[in-house]
Amino acid sequence: MKEPSRLAVLGAGHVGPVIARLAIKAGYPVAIATSGDPEEIALITELIIPGAQPRWASDAVADADIVVLAIPLHRFGDIDPAPLDGKLVVDAMNYWPASDGVLEPFEGRGSTEVVAQQLAGSAVVKALNHIGYHELEDRARPAAAPDRRAAGVAGDDPAAVAMIADLVDRIGYDPVRLESLRAGRVLQPGGPVFGVVLTQPEFERAVRQDARSLA
């Protein structure tokens, strides 16, 4: 990697720190933020995400090439779209009515399609949402490891999808590209690959079967 992309991970709960750790291991400079003062996560960041920079979200976003949304979907409304204009945004969020409450705009739709509508100036890619945070870290493997697993990458902008497929590969998964955000609905809760960690052939088979059953 010549000039590694700079990542801002928004969310320091369960999955944000795992994504941050994997990205740091893969050589990306990473800033991490909550909605509050970075001082509040400084110690925990040093302990559990060594190498990550705790920052105000606005500063992390301003300096980032790639912004990872790892916040609960019901908090997405707090995000100001303007600073994300021109950025590549990874939507790792899921719509969970049980914990998010019912969010009308997301009912019966692809959640990342709604996110992308709100972030009209960003290239939005759906990825890193469908594997639980423990497994995401435990199952990461270097390229060509015999037990390497797959992770889906969906988006409407092929260049953005390619960049995130590269990120997914570098952090330890065989990226499976899905040709649109709409096609990325297979990565959502209730979809065929959500919450299961599959090899690439298994993943591709599961997605194909799902597409057939929807036809």
Ligand SMILES: NC(=O)c1ccc[n+]([C@@H]2O[C@H](COP(=O)([O-])OP(=O)(O)OC[C@H]3O[C@@H](n4cnc5c(N)ncnc54)[C@H](OP(=O)(O)O)[C@@H]3O)[C@@H](O)[C@H]2O)c1
């Ligand atoms: N848990 C998993 O295994 C997993 C795996 C893949 C994807 N996901 C998805 O990822 C999302 C987050 O899940 P989680 O389990 O990590 O949630 P979580 O443990 O509840 O953590 C949420 C984090 O987001 C921060 N946050 C909230 N609003 C923010 C804002 N406006 N700007 C910056 N940070 C903000 C929170 O900090 P403050 O409240 O202090 O701001 C907190 O650090 C969910 O949509 C989930 O479905 C989860």
